[in-house]
Amino acid sequence: MTETALREQMVQMAHSLFMRGYSSGGAGNLSCRLPEGGFLVTPTNSSFGTLDPATLSQLDAQGEHIAGERPSKEAVMHLAFYRSRPTVGGIVHLHSPALTAVSCLPGLKVDNCLPPITPYYVMRVGKLPLVPYYRPGDSGLAEAVAALAPTHSAMLLANHGPVVSGGSLREAIYNAEELEDTARLFLILLPHGMVMLTDSQIADLEKTFKKS
Ligand SMILES: [Zn+2]
Structure with missing residues (x-):
């Protein structure tokens, strides 16, 4: 995708997340790698509902702010993830209600x-x-995220929310949506108990479907 298309996509997908209650106020941030090197990041204190493609924060390959509004203070965490996992093309960080609720549960x-x-x-x-x-x-x-990123495409920050990656920004968002749905199901099931997939069923899925 071109940089122009990536800017438009980030704004459109952020708006969709905002409208569906995945992000409110200035919470959460998105980022993606740019085809010419460097990154696009949502600006600090920006709302997913009202982003402007022209003012998204642009960072160079070293993570220095070079254009657009000032990046989210959580951009450091995104950069640590990209450095530790070179296949990642996009990252989503949310304070989405179900995953954040899970992040506050005892005994995880x-x-x-x-x-x-x-x-x-x-x-x-x-x-x-x-x-x-x-x-x-x-x-x-950022150091804790960097330590887990080589072996995990997503992680949950305790008492905070998820950080989810993908080969592209679109894939990262789809992964985050799947995770939020899973957390919602988990919370619904929690009082009742649940049947989990077996190790052999998981191994069959891992063999059949490659994860990014
Ligand atoms: Zn956060």
């Missing part, structure tokens, strides 16, 4: 916060490790 499994309850979750994301709580803006958060 650190290596996988959401059990394998549907094949779509397993195919799109696989496992969702928990990143310990860090104060927003703490440099330790």
Whole structure:
């Protein structure tokens, strides 16, 4: 995709997320790699509902701000993810209600916060490790994300929300939507118990469908 098309796509998909309640106020941020190098990031304190393609933050390959409005303070976390996982083309960070609710539950499994309850979750994301709580803006958060990114395409920040990647921005958003749906199902099922996919069913999915 051209840079112009990526700018338009980021604005359109952010608006769609906003309208469906995935992001409110200035919460959440999106980013993608640019074809000529560098990154596009949603500006600090911007609303997903009213982004402007012309004023999105542009960073160079080293992460320096070179054009557009000032980037989100959480851009550092995105950059750490891109550096640790070169196949990633787009990243979504949300404070979406179901995943954020899960991130506040006691007793989460650190290596996988959401059990394998549907094949779509397993195919799109696989496992969702928990990143310990860090104060927003703490440099330790980017380091913790970078440590998990080589082996995981998505992670859940404790008492905060998800960070989800994909081969493109579109794929990252689709993965985030699948994760939010899975979290909603998990919370509905929590009082009742749930049947999970077996190890052999998961292995069959992993063999058949390649994850990015
Ligand atoms: Zn956040």
